[in-house]
Amino acid sequence: MIIWICTDMEGLAGIDRWEQCYHPDDNAPEYLYGREQLTEEVNAAVAGCFDAGATEVRIIDGHGRNRNRGFLQEKLDPRAKQVWFSSFNPLRMEGLDETVHAVAMIGQHAMAGTLNGFIDHTQVPKEICRFLINGEEHGEMSQFALYAGAYGVPLVYVSGDEALCEEARRLFPHVRCTPTKRGTGWATCELYPPDEVRARIRRDIAEAIRNANRADAWRLPTPIEVSVEWAYSGLADERARFAGVQRVDARTVAWKIHDPRDIYMFPSEAWQPGTAYREG
Ligand SMILES: [Zn+2]
Numbered sequence: 001m002i003i004w005i006c007t008d009m010e011g012l013a014g015i016d017r018w019e020q021c022y023h024p025d026d027n028a029p030e031y032l033y034g035r036e037q038l039t040e041e042v043n044a045a046v047a048g049c050f051d052a053g054a055t056e057v058r059i060i061d062g063h064g065r066n067r068n069r070g071f072l073q074e075k076l077d078p079r080a081k082q083v084w085f086s087s088f089n090p091l092r093m094e095g096l097d098e099t100v101h102a103v104a105m106i107g108q109h110a111m112a113g114t115l116n117g118f119i120d121h122t123q124v125p126k127e128i129c130r131f132l133i134n135g136e137e138h139g140e141m142s143q144f145a146l147y148a149g150a151y152g153v154p155l156v157y158v159s160g161d162e163a164l165c166e167e168a169r170r171l172f173p174h175v176r177c178t179p180t181k182r183g184t185g186w187a188t189c190e191l192y193p194p195d196e197v198r199a200r201i202r203r204d205i206a207e208a209i210r211n212a213n214r215a216d217a218w219r220l221p222t223p224i225e226v227s228v229e230w231a232y233s234g235l236a237d238e239r240a241r242f243a244g245v246q247r248v249d250a251r252t253v254a255w256k257i258h259d260p261r262d263i264y265m266f267p268s269e270a271w272q273p274g275t276a277y278r279e280g
Pocket of ligand 1: 008
């Protein structure tokens with residue numbers, strides 16, 4: 001039984017400052033502290049997966065600033081198998097296919113535009129205001145659920161702040177959540193005791209895996225419409241010039257994808273949705 005886990009940092013227990021996730025200096029004490037929180041939390045999740053009978057646990061460091069070097073190797077549970085992206089254009093995840101039993105997210109944050117979500121964002125903080133799938137607002141949790149769903153694999157578990165847990169309850173009621181803290185503003189929060197949170201994560205992810213049901217995989221008929229409202233019109237201008245991209249209004253562009261795994265792709269010189277938008 002293979003479990004595949006995507007990690008992020010903003011939603012981790014023990015993280016309550018922007019610098020712990022984004023410090024420009026690799027050796028800054030705040031950032032190293034952040035990486036330690038990441039490693040301890042992923043260890044708790046990995047332990048829970050094995051408690052539930054997993055035979056292999058794959059983990060990917062999904063926090064962009066870490067450049068795939070976030071886990072502290074000397075402290076990481078050696079049973080965890082680290083994976084990375086198998087390609088970037090289009091974005092594909094190594095070892096995530098129909099042989100995986102279930103997927104989970106650790107340290108996740110709420111979607112862009114969430115009140116009291118700790119560093120709430122979708123992909124790019126301060127650039128993307130709203131990300132929509134078939135006209136409904138979604139965030140990174142939904143993107144991952146849709147990607148895994150393409151293989152019939154369900155998202156069964158997330159850890160993150162209360163706002164993320166609320167998002168999960170609303171969009172994916174079957175997903176089990178462990179709250180790590182309560183956001184009080186854009187980059188302020190009240191932490192819950194990290195050791196208690198990690199004990200709960202271990203227990204909750206194990207229960208989620210035991211109850212995993214492939215019928216909960218998120219599948220949508222294709223094509224799927226993606227639309228993005230950017231912070232200002234110039235960012236929309238940059239995307240609108242590519243084939244298959246529709247200009248909705250000054251700040252918003254939309255396109256269609258024919259493969260749910262392309263939910264991570266944005267129109268660029270390297271990737272375009274093609275002309276399918278006009279046909280559909
Ligand atoms: Zn992140």
